[in-house]
Amino acid sequence: MIRRVVGAGLAFHDLTKRYGDVVALRGMTFTVEPGELFGFVGSNGAGKTTAMRIAMGVLAADAGEVRWRGQPLDLESRRRFGYMPEERGLYPKMAVTDQLVYLAELHGLAANDASRAAAAWLERLGVAERAGDELQKLSLGNQQRVQLAAALVHDPEVLILDEPFSGLDPVAVDVMSEVLRERCERGTPAVFSSHQLDLVERLCDRVGIVRAGEMVAVGSVEELRTGGADRVEVHAPAAPPGWADGLAGVTTLSREDGRSLLELSDGADDQALLAAALATGPVHEFARRRAPLSELFRHVVSGTPEEQP
Amino acid sequence: MSSRRIIWLTARREIRTRMATPTYRIGTILMVVVIVGLTFVIDIVGGGSAQRVGLTGEATALAEPLRATATTLGDEVETVSVTDARAATRQVRDGSLDVLVASTPGGLRVVVDERLDDGLRAVLTAVARERALDEQIATLGGDPAEVGRRLAGVRLDVQALDPEEPYAGERLAIGIVVGILVYVALLLYGQIVAQGVVEEKASRVVELLLSTIHAWQLMAGKVLGIGVVALAQLALLLGAGAVAGLATGVLSLPASVAIETFAWAVLWFVLGFFLYALLFAAAGALVSRQEDVGGVTTPLTMAIIIPYVIGVSVLPSDPGNGFVALLSVIPLFAPMLMPMRLAIGGVPAVEVVVALVLTVALVLLLVRLTGRIYSNAVRRTGARITVRDALRA
Numbered sequence: 001m002i003r004r005v006v007g008a009g010l011a012f013h014d015l016t017k018r019y020g021d022v023v024a025l026r027g028m029t030f031t032v033e034p035g036e037l038f039g040f041v042g043s044n045g046a047g048k049t050t051a052m053r054i055a056m057g058v059l060a061a062d063a064g065e066v067r068w069r070g071q072p073l074d075l076e077s078r079r080r081f082g083y084m085p086e087e088r089g090l091y092p093k094m095a096v097t098d099q100l101v102y103l104a105e106l107h108g109l110a111a112n113d114a115s116r117a118a119a120a121w122l123e124r125l126g127v128a129e130r131a132g133d134e135l136q137k138l139s140l141g142n143q144q145r146v147q148l149a150a151a152l153v154h155d156p157e158v159l160i161l162d163e164p165f166s167g168l169d170p171v172a173v174d175v176m177s178e179v180l181r182e183r184c185e186r187g188t189p190a191v192f193s194s195h196q197l198d199l200v201e202r203l204c205d206r207v208g209i210v211r212a213g214e215m216v217a218v219g220s221v222e223e224l225r226t227g228g229a230d231r232v233e234v235h236a237p238a239a240p241p242g243w244a245d246g247l248a249g250v251t252t253l254s255r256e257d258g259r260s261l262l263e264l265s266d267g268a269d270d271q272a273l274l275a276a277a278l279a280t281g282p283v284h285e286f287a288r289r290r291a292p293l294s295e296l297f298r299h300v301v302s303g304t305p306e307e308q309p
Numbered sequence: 310m311s312s313r314r315i316i317w318l319t320a321r322r323e324i325r326t327r328m329a330t331p332t333y334r335i336g337t338i339l340m341v342v343v344i345v346g347l348t349f350v351i352d353i354v355g356g357g358s359a360q361r362v363g364l365t366g367e368a369t370a371l372a373e374p375l376r377a378t379a380t381t382l383g384d385e386v387e388t389v390s391v392t393d394a395r396a397a398t399r400q401v402r403d404g405s406l407d408v409l410v411a412s413t414p415g416g417l418r419v420v421v422d423e424r425l426d427d428g429l430r431a432v433l434t435a436v437a438r439e440r441a442l443d444e445q446i447a448t449l450g451g452d453p454a455e456v457g458r459r460l461a462g463v464r465l466d467v468q469a470l471d472p473e474e475p476y477a478g479e480r481l482a483i484g485i486v487v488g489i490l491v492y493v494a495l496l497l498y499g500q501i502v503a504q505g506v507v508e509e510k511a512s513r514v515v516e517l518l519l520s521t522i523h524a525w526q527l528m529a530g531k532v533l534g535i536g537v538v539a540l541a542q543l544a545l546l547l548g549a550g551a552v553a554g555l556a557t558g559v560l561s562l563p564a565s566v567a568i569e570t571f572a573w574a575v576l577w578f579v580l581g582f583f584l585y586a587l588l589f590a591a592a593g594a595l596v597s598r599q600e601d602v603g604g605v606t607t608p609l610t611m612a613i614i615i616p617y618v619i620g621v622s623v624l625p626s627d628p629g630n631g632f633v634a635l636l637s638v639i640p641l642f643a644p645m646l647m648p649m650r651l652a653i654g655g656v657p658a659v660e661v662v663v664a665l666v667l668t669v670a671l672v673l674l675l676v677r678l679t680g681r682i683y684s685n686a687v688r689r690t691g692a693r694i695t696v697r698d699a700l701r702a
Contacts, residue, residue: 053516056516056520057519057520058516058519058520058688059688075521075522075523078520078521079310079521081520083517083520085513085516085517087513087516088513089512089513089514089515089516089517090512090514090517091326091508091509091512091514092508092512093326093508094322094326098325098326102318102322103517103521105318106315106318106319106518106521106522107521108310150517
């Protein structure tokens with residue numbers, strides 16, 4: 001594993017935010033390293049958008065701060081960030097290219113570079129033929145592509161994308177994934193939130209699971225799994241109900257058509273489980289099942305329900 | 310990146326997108342056409358129509374006195390001697406002659422198509438009386454020529470207590486036109502500023518923008534950009550009106566007076582625009598939907614409409630009205646009323662200076678105040694935000 005330099009990445013440090021009586025963030029802390037694609041998952045209202053909006057300066061935190069390369073963020077450093085807000089927003093009546101060139105210039109590009117970059121991204125994202133049209137005349141999917149182009153047009157150092165995949169067709173999802181990976185290989189850290197957990201699992205280097213304004217689990221998908229219990233699926237058609245009940249550390253999750261899904265707590269003996277299964281008759285399958293991220297997510301999120309905001 | 314460049318970029322966006330709209334282009338062209346067209350209509354209907362008077366028989370001798378009298382009475386008369394009275398009558402009927410005049414023992418016989426023009430009636434009456442008078446003087450043994458010279462030497466010594474400005478009528482007309490243009494421009498472009506602010510809030514693009522630039526930079530760019538768009542239109546209209554008016558002779562006042570009047574109008578528009586655009590921008594920031602713009606800007610539109618209506622109803626009959634003069638130095642009302650008063654003329658310099666100083670001072674104050682309201686309110690979507698909340702946040 002690459003040794004991480006402290007302060008090199010994008011650090012969310014102890015962010016706290018409340019709206020009246022509602023606590024949106026309670027000391028949220030995590031760091032995204034350069035070249036890392038960080039998936040931000042959590043239920044609606046868990047605080048993902050609030051954290052990203054604070055990073056982009058759209059909201060002010062009550063306490064805590066976001067640092068990039070060890071420095072607190074200001075308008076100058078954010079100018080080198082690419083941002084895709086949860087509520088998409090561009091000028092509906094402005095031509096697509098003009099819009100991108102304008103945003104690129106606001107982010108500090110010279111006019112020529114801005115035009116070049118706008119054209120290149122529209123081409124890359126497959127909306128080049130709509131370059132001269134007003135944004136509102138494009139389909140929602142294409143508007144979404146333009147929105148991504150707006151986040152990328154100034155060649156940002158950091159990407160903060162709130163639900164970048166929502167509303168995209170499968171082709172666009174592929175293009176978007178490819179672009180994200182490519183940016184990360186060039187050292188750009190990216191944070192993105194998503195409810196599409198399979199996508200997050202496939203794409204992300206690290207995942208952070210948020211619950212009620214707190215980061216409850218952070219790590220690579222592998223790391224998160226090791227925290228969770230192992231699962232074993234056993235196909236033993238002759239096994240009677242409750243066949244595995246007596247074994248230490250084994251819980252039966254489900255049983256259907258002779259297939260049992262069992263959870264093994266830390267230190268439980270899978271060989272004893274296999275022996276017990278064989279004792280019931282033939283065993284056609286005995287397989288370790290990796291819990292999908294969605295499973296981990298459910299587990300973590302429902303773990304210790306605190307007062308929901 | 311410098312603030313100046315950021316403001317320039319945002320202003321340039323406003324200028325480009327707004328000037329590119331068909332509404333703006335077609336609207337501007339239409340208004341120029343209307344202003345120039347109206348000038349020509351006034352020229353054709355109003356001035357330059359010399360009356361063609363046909364003189365027959367003894368009346369032909371009246372050609373010279375007729376023209377002279379017409380000139381003193383401010384009319385223009387063209388005389389033609391006719392021999393064939395019957396043919397001349399036909400000419401009156403078809404309009405190539407306005408009147409046909411013949412001499413009668415008691416005075417003049419005048420043939421017209423429909424009715425005798427009032428101005429011409431006065432001219433002809435004067436000439437007929439003069440001729441009768443001359444005859445009478447001669448009968449009494451006097452010298453009509455000598456009497457004529459004496460009469461010509463009589464002078465009226467007029468002492469005006471409150472002399473009217475020269476070209477008062479034209480100045481009043483210009484004042485009303487200038488007033489309408491400034492008033493409509495302030496009302497229209499004020500609304501456009503408020504709608505522009507709400508457009509950015511409603512489309513959420515403001516979130517993207519404010520992660521890169523300060524709210525005050527966005528506000529400044531919007532106000533300046535829309536200001537340039539509005540000013541370009543107003544200057545074009547005033548310029549077209551001035552050129553058309555002076556070229557056709559509808560405006561007979563010296564070009565320098567016309568230009569000065571229009572320059573004042575432009576200056577007051579610029580001040581008024583800043584004053585109101587800042588207020589409209591702050592008002593727009595309080596709401597999140599275009600439907601709500603009207604409600605939140607009503608007090609501002611009233612502040613523009615009411616003084617204008619007062620001005621335009623009082624000033625034509627009473628240009629020196631004290632109440633209007635008072636209103637016209639109050640900064641919120643000055644931009645509509647001062648250009649009207651300045652066009653009409655006779656505004657004491659001190660009133661102009663006071664109005665200018667107060668208005669500029671208010672604009673400077675509003676820059677801070679509205680900037681604060683705007684910055685605090687523009688990030689907040691949803692329900693309408695109160696001014697107090699926006700100031701406190």
